[in-house]
Amino acid sequence: MNFEKQQYITIKDVLSHARILISYNDARILLQNVLKINHAYIITHPEQDLTPIQIHTFQLLVKRRASGEPVSYILGECEFYSIKFKVTPSVLIPRPETELLVDLALEKISLGMSCEILDLGTGSGAIAITIAKHRALSNVTAADNSADAIAIAKTNSEYLSVNNVHFIKSDWFGELTRKKFDLIISNPPYIALNDPHLNQKDLRFEPELALVAGQDGMDCIQTIISSATSYLNAGGWLLLEHGYNQAKITKQLLKESGFINIFSRSDLAGISRVSGGRYDPPL
Ligand SMILES: C[S@@+](CC[C@H](N)C(=O)[O-])C[C@H]1O[C@@H](n2cnc3c(N)ncnc32)[C@H](O)[C@@H]1O
Incomplete structure (x- = not known):
């Protein structure tokens, strides 16, 4: 020019x-x-x-x-669920397809319900804060292993005046007190280590910790499912976002961990994007 x-x-x-x-x-x-x-x-x-x-x-x-720098990093903000969130290169840029995860969470929690919710891998806080804003009676715990991400998520909650989320730096469930939740939700890293998409477009600029999950991309999903039952109340839900080809294996893992009412839902592009189930403890 x-x-x-x-x-x-x-x-x-x-x-x-x-x-x-x-x-x-x-x-x-x-x-x-x-x-x-x-x-x-x-x-x-x-x-x-x-x-x-x-x-x-x-x-x-x-x-x-x-x-190649993503517009959201250049501007320092990104819209998710019609709310503006501050983002930096320390956090994943919230994606439109993740709004499905929020839709499903809001389906499970009715307006008048007071609920304990856990968002694992909160990043910018987009999921936790959006749910907290729409369900004022809920208590949301938002965890992430990245101190930088927790700092940005806290900034977002302050700037959006959301008071019913609290943030914790934690390796998944590691640093949580053994409190029980009614809903655990996560958009964890789910890209395979050698996936060529990691060297393309926006992904080149986003933190590896937010994207990569071992050889087949399933490491984080597997870790979360295997521990979730210890942190869910009876009848509580676990909802997970995953890759386009991970619905079948995610549902299998949920079944093996004792979940019932297992389902998958597709995003607006018709890609199977979220799977979940309800915890049914043995009597
Ligand atoms: C795909 S990003 C999702 C961010 C945000 N929830 C969203 O949907 O935009 C995954 C998040 O998981 C976090 N994460 C990765 N490994 C983790 C671990 N072991 N324990 C907790 N969080 C972790 C990353 O720092 C990142 O913020």
Whole structure:
């Protein structure tokens, strides 16, 4: 993008130049952030001029995006379940498909219910905080093995004024007191060590601790399922997000650990994305 010879440079000009390097949508979002305007404003004011400082700032952001850096890390925020969360490269960028996990959790907890909920591998806190916001009577414990992730999740809960979540640095259940929960939920790492996707797109910039789970991607799911029964009340639910090809093995593991009412649900792309079951302790 070189605008040195042009006297006036408009919204339309900078977007069409950026389009050579990055997608229109990404360019639009970055420009909205620089100009502090919304999408409608871009559409209705294409001829508005930019100041040299605005052009320079936008050019720097476009350069970062062109080098592959995810838009959410560039802007330091990401929308999940229509809520804005702060994110840094220390946490996974919450994905739209994970909203299914929240939908299913909210299905299990009715509005008037007071419930103990555990979110394992909370990252930015997106799942825990969203559930806590929608179910004010619930108590949510959010755990992660990364101190940086816990710090960001805490910042998010403060900035979103959510008071019914508490955070703990813990290796899965390791540091929890042996309290019992009515619902355990997790979007754990589930990518196989040698999966070529790890070297592509956004995944290159995200923390390995948030993505990789051993040779077949099942290490974390297996660990969580095998311990969950010790932390669930009778009749409590375990809900897990997993990879596109992991529903069958996840359901098998749930069955072997004594869960009943086992099910899988597909995301909007039709990919089997969440599996879960209810804990039925032996009499
Ligand atoms: C796929 S990310 C999910 C983040 C967030 N829940 C979301 O859905 O956006 C998995 C999370 O698990 C955490 N994690 C990895 N190993 C862990 C462990 N042994 N104990 C606790 N958390 C762990 C990572 O730090 C990361 O935040």
